[in-house]
Amino acid sequence: MHYEAPIREPLIIGDKSYHDITVEVARPIETKAPRIWWFAFSLALLLFLWGIGCILYTIGEGIGTWGLNKTVGWAWDITNFVWWVGIGHAGTLISAVLLLFRQKWRMAINRSAEAMTIFSVVQAALFPGIHMGRLWLGWYVFPFPNQYGSLWVNFNSPLLWDVFAISTYFSVSLVFWYVGLVPDFAMIRDRAINPVQKHIYKILSFGWGGKAKHWQRFEELSLVLAGLATPLVLSVHTIVSMDFATSVIPGWHTTIFPPYFVAGAIFSGFAMVQTLLLIVRKMYKMEHYITLQHIEMMNIVIMLTGSIVGVAYITELFMAWYSGVEYEQYAFLNRATGPYWWAYWSMMTCNVFSPQFMWFKKLRTNLIFTFIISIVVNIGMWFERFVIIVTSLHRDYLPSSWSMFSPSFVDIGIFLGTIGFFFVLFLLYTRTFPVIAQAELKTILKSSGEYYKKEQKDHGEH
Amino acid sequence: MASTEKHIIVRALYDDDDVVLDAVKTVRDKGYHVHEVFSPFPIHGLDKAMGLAPTRLSVAGFLYGLAGLATSIVMTYYMMITDWPQNIGGKPSMSWGLNMPAFVPIMFELTVFFAAHLMVWTFWMKNKLYPGAEAQNDDPRLTDDKFLMEVELKGDKEALTALLKESGAIEISEA
Numbered sequence: 001m002h003y004e005a006p007i008r009e010p011l012i013i014g015d016k017s018y019h020d021i022t023v024e025v026a027r028p029i030e031t032k033a034p035r036i037w038w039f040a041f042s043l044a045l046l047l048f049l050w051g052i053g054c055i056l057y058t059i060g061e062g063i064g065t066w067g068l069n070k071t072v073g074w075a076w077d078i079t080n081f082v083w084w085v086g087i088g089h090a091g092t093l094i095s096a097v098l099l100l101f102r103q104k105w106r107m108a109i110n111r112s113a114e115a116m117t118i119f120s121v122v123q124a125a126l127f128p129g130i131h132m133g134r135l136w137l138g139w140y141v142f143p144f145p146n147q148y149g150s151l152w153v154n155f156n157s158p159l160l161w162d163v164f165a166i167s168t169y170f171s172v173s174l175v176f177w178y179v180g181l182v183p184d185f186a187m188i189r190d191r192a193i194n195p196v197q198k199h200i201y202k203i204l205s206f207g208w209g210g211k212a213k214h215w216q217r218f219e220e221l222s223l224v225l226a227g228l229a230t231p232l233v234l235s236v237h238t239i240v241s242m243d244f245a246t247s248v249i250p251g252w253h254t255t256i257f258p259p260y261f262v263a264g265a266i267f268s269g270f271a272m273v274q275t276l277l278l279i280v281r282k283m284y285k286m287e288h289y290i291t292l293q294h295i296e297m298m299n300i301v302i303m304l305t306g307s308i309v310g311v312a313y314i315t316e317l318f319m320a321w322y323s324g325v326e327y328e329q330y331a332f333l334n335r336a337t338g339p340y341w342w343a344y345w346s347m348m349t350c351n352v353f354s355p356q357f358m359w360f361k362k363l364r365t366n367l368i369f370t371f372i373i374s375i376v377v378n379i380g381m382w383f384e385r386f387v388i389i390v391t392s393l394h395r396d397y398l399p400s401s402w403s404m405f406s407p408s409f410v411d412i413g414i415f416l417g418t419i420g421f422f423f424v425l426f427l428l429y430t431r432t433f434p435v436i437a438q439a440e441l442k443t444i445l446k447s448s449g450e451y452y453k454k455e456q457k458d459h460g461e462h
Numbered sequence: 463m464a465s466t467e468k469h470i471i472v473r474a475l476y477d478d479d480d481v482v483l484d485a486v487k488t489v490r491d492k493g494y495h496v497h498e499v500f501s502p503f504p505i506h507g508l509d510k511a512m513g514l515a516p517t518r519l520s521v522a523g524f525l526y527g528l529a530g531l532a533t534s535i536v537m538t539y540y541m542m543i544t545d546w547p548q549n550i551g552g553k554p555s556m557s558w559g560l561n562m563p564a565f566v567p568i569m570f571e572l573t574v575f576f577a578a579h580l581m582v583w584t585f586w587m588k589n590k591l592y593p594g595a596e597a598q599n600d601d602p603r604l605t606d607d608k609f610l611m612e613v614e615l616k617g618d619k620e621a622l623t624a625l626l627k628e629s630g631a632i633e634i635s636e637a
Contacts, residue, residue, distance in 0.1 A: 018502065018607035143541060152541040156550050161567040168571045172578040179582060182591065183605065187502070190602030206591035209598025210605060214589045215504040217517045221585050224520045225578055232574050239567055442503040446480075 006457050010450035011105055013288040018442050021289075025184070025438040026191055028284045033431055036283060044423035051417005054410045055130055063133055065410045072393045072405040077127045078243075079385040080415050083268070084124035084422075085166070085240055086261070086381065089233055090269020091117025092173060095180075096229035099222065104444045105297055108289045111184075111437045112280060112430075113273045114177040119425040120272070121170045123418040128162075130414070158242040165239040169232055176225045179218070182208045184434040237265045244388065251331035251392030254319065260312035267305035267351070268381035270298050274374035276426060278367060280435055289436055292365055299364035302377060306355030309384075313352065331392055339404060340391045347387050350380020470615040471497055472622055474631035475601075475608055479505045482609040485629035486511045489613055492625060497612040500604045519588075523581040530576025534569040612637070 012021075033041075058065050068075055091113040098106035129135050140146075141163045143153045153160050185205035192198035208214070241261035244252035274295065281290040320332040335344045354376050358364040395402045429435070446452045476482040483505055486496050496512050499505075509516075539558045542548075542565075547555035555561055586592060604610055611631075615622060626634050 022502075022606045143537065149546055152546055154548075154550055155538050155542050155568055156553065156561070156564040158567075161571075164568055164571040164575075168575040168578075172574060175579060175582045179585065183503070186597065186599075187605040189597065190599070190605045202597065203594045205597070206586065206593060207595025207598055208591060208605075210500045210502055211589075211598060212499040212501070212505075212508050212512055213514055213517075214591075214598075215501065216509040216514060217519050217585055217589065219504050220517050220519045221581060224523050224581060228523075228574050228578050231570075235567065235570055242567075439503040443506070 004447040004453070006453065008448070009291075009293045010453050011108065011291065011293065011448040012441070012445055013291055013450045015451040016288070016445060016449055018445065021436075021438050021442055021445065022187060022191070024286070024289070025434045025436045025441075026188055028431060028435065029188055029433075030191070034283060037427060037431070040279075040423065041427045044420045044427060047416050047420025048424050049417075049420075051414055051420055054413030054417060055126075058130055058410055058414070059133075059135060063131065065408060067406050067408045067411050069403050069405070071396060071401050071403040072390055074393065075390055075405045076386075076407055076411040076415060077131045079382065079389050080418060081124050081127035082240055082261075082385045082389075083382050084120045084127075084418065086237065086265035086268045086385075087272045087378070088117040088120040088124065088169075088173075088269060089237060089262070089265035090273050091115070091120075092169075092229050092233040093266055093269065094273065095176065096226040096233065099226040100230060104448055105294055107440045107444060108286075108291075108436055109273065109277055109294055109298075110440075111177075111180070111433070112277060112435050114173065114180075115426065115429050115433070115435075116269075116272060116276055117173050118170070118177060119422050119429070121166065121173070122425070123422050125166060125170065126418060126421075127414075158239060158246050161239045162243055165236045169236045172225070172229060172232060176222075176229060179221060179225070180437055180440070181433065182206050183210065183218070183439040184437065186210070187438060188434060234262055237261045249392050249396075250325070250327040251335070251388065253328075254316065256312060256315055256319065260309070260316070263305050263308040263312060264351075264381060264384060267302060267309055267355075268378055270301050270305065271374040271377035271381070274298050274302070274370060275378070278371050278374070280430060284430070284435065286436065289441065292367075295367065295370055296361075296364050299358045299370055299373075302373070303355045303358035303364075306351055306377070310352035313348065327397070330395075334395055335387060335391045338391065338395070340387065340394070343383050343387050343391065347380055347383040350376050351384060354380070469497075470619075471612050471637045472615050472619070472626065473635050473637050474611045474613065474626040474629070475603075475633040475635075476611065476630060477608055477632055478630070479503075479609060481630040482611055483508055483511055485611055485626070485631070488629050489611070489625065494616055494622065495614045497614050498610075499612070500599050500601075500610040502605050502607060502609075505609075519581060519584065522584055523577045526580035527573045527577035529580075530573040531569055533576065534565070534572035537572075538565045538568060 066075070066077070091110075094106050094113040095110040098110070129138055132138055141153065141160070153163075182205055185201050186208035189198060189201035189205045192201055238258035238261070241257035245254060245257040247253060277290055277298075278295070281287055317332055320328045323329075334340075354373055357369070357373065363369050390405050394404055474485070476485060479501065482499065482501070486499060486508065490496055490511070490513065499508060499512060501508070535558075538561075542555050542561060543558050549555070553561075558565075590598075599605065599610075601608070601610065611626075613622065613626070623634055
């Protein structure tokens with residue numbers, strides 16, 4: 001029943017029992033934070049506070065505090081929005097798509113990847129919110145009856161589709177994550193000694209007890225939610241890309257955008273998962289669960305999606321030439337050789353060239369190298385959005401209105417602030433939530449644990 | 463967990479998922495009714511071994527999805543076609559059928575939204591799970607590495623105890 005081909009590498013290293021998994025997953029919650037955690041948390045908190053200051057300044061003074069001008073009316077805000085949404089995609093991909101494909105290696109990493117999804121969508125949602133100027137009127141993006149008629153939202157607009165897509169994505173990811181967390185919170189609750197902690201985890205665990213019928217429903221629910229989340233995650237970045245693709249700006253108006261954006265999203269998301277997990281496994285000594293094999297698998301995904309993105313870039317260039325539209329041709333020539341050439345070539349280097357190192361097993365199993373590449377990829381993917389957005393806008397149809405964009409300190413501050421906010425949330429999560437889906441992981445111990453696999457090899461199937 | 467007036471529940475604790483699964487099969491083969499099994503993680507095949515009916519949660523999910531789809535159709539029809547039709551970008555709102563392609567993303571998102579959220583609500587309600595609920599397991603080891611089978615007593619108690627012992631139980635008690 002627990003048979004797995006001996007050629008497959010173990011996913012749980014060492015002679016672990018179910019109890020060992022419980023203890024090791026609960027340890028970060030039950031022990032004091034390491035010094036490095038406090039250091040990282042303080043740094044993230046400072047960035048976050050700086051970001052809040054810049055957001056309040058924007059709301060108080062208006063969008064004029066940003067570096068926008070009448071030609072480049074969309075710049076860092078939408079770049080950051082798309083970047084953060086894209087990062088979120090890998091979490092859903094790991095938890096939903098890999099569940100549908102029955103990939104067991106997802107189990108050690110899905111909890112943190114989903115946490116990353118939720119925290120990064122929070123960052124993304126900030127940007128359209130503050131770009132509205134009057135944040136307190138944000139509810140106007142939803143179809144509420146109002147005193148103007150009612151005047152309804154425009155269901156033909158991709159920006160409204162985006163509202164629905166992001167809201168659905170965020171809320172569905174959140175409940176998907178929470179359903180999986182409940183049995184693990186119950187485990188923490190049952191171990192807690194401190195009465196305050198016990199009470200908090202009692203509330204969080206919803207009273208879960210692990211009855212057979214409940215597990216049956218749990219598994220069915222997880223499967224169906226995964227089935228729903230898979231097309232959902234593809235729809236979200238498709239719709240984000242339609243914000244651009246349905247407009248008539250050269251460089252945006254292309255049908256390749258949806259698959260191209262989705263591949264880019266998965267690419268950047270896996271890079272961020274890689275960054276975060278390398279920190280988590282080191283900080284909490286989770287090397288036996290988040291193994292070198294997990295890192296290698298993710299590097300392969302990064303290599304694959306990076307290459308897809310590369311093909312998309314080249315296809316875009318080809319289509320610009322092949323379309324025969326001189327505006328389209330100029331937009332791409334300007335990207336590669338115009339005043340923003342450095343952004344374009346940074347993007348190309350980081351996204352297309354750097355993942356190709358992962359063809360070499362030595363490099364993709366090297367932790368330091370992986371960490372560096374994961375950061376490089378995220379920088380590259382930020383540049384990709386910047387290139388698409390700013391270089392397509394800054395030289396429009398009328399040469400007299402051509403201009404450049406330079407960010408103000410507020411633009412930079414808000415972006416750094418979201419990075420701070422993201423890490424504040426993630427670091428708090430690693431100390432209060434079980435960072436590994438331990439209930440799920442226990443189901444594969446006998447088939448994929450190193451000890452059991454060795455037993456099986458020595459004594460045959462039992 | 464609470465024993466009813468008629469039935470006495472015998473609780474047997476195990477320390478392995480395969481052992482408890484075999485025990486469920488053995489006990490049921492002998493004609494006993496397995497009242498409940500608690501486990502720290504889902505055991506593959508346990509629901510069949512216990513004779514639990516398949517869950518209809520996914521059927522409910524399908525219906526919820528249809529409800530979401532219907533909502534989106536009614537909503538776009540009412541708001542865009544009848545209540546305040548507008549000519550947006552030279553594309554007038556003539557009929558729902560002609561405008562439908564622009565509504566596909568909304569229809570899809572609401573289908574998913576309804577299906578996912580209502581399924582999760584159904585899951586909480588059917589399982590009586592809510593914030594602050596008392597733990598359904600009274601033994602904290604059941605979320606760690608122990609497995610509990612509750613069997614309804616029928617006939618001789620000694621015979622059942624012996625059977626449970628033989629099936630690998632490490633602790634036997636009465637509730």
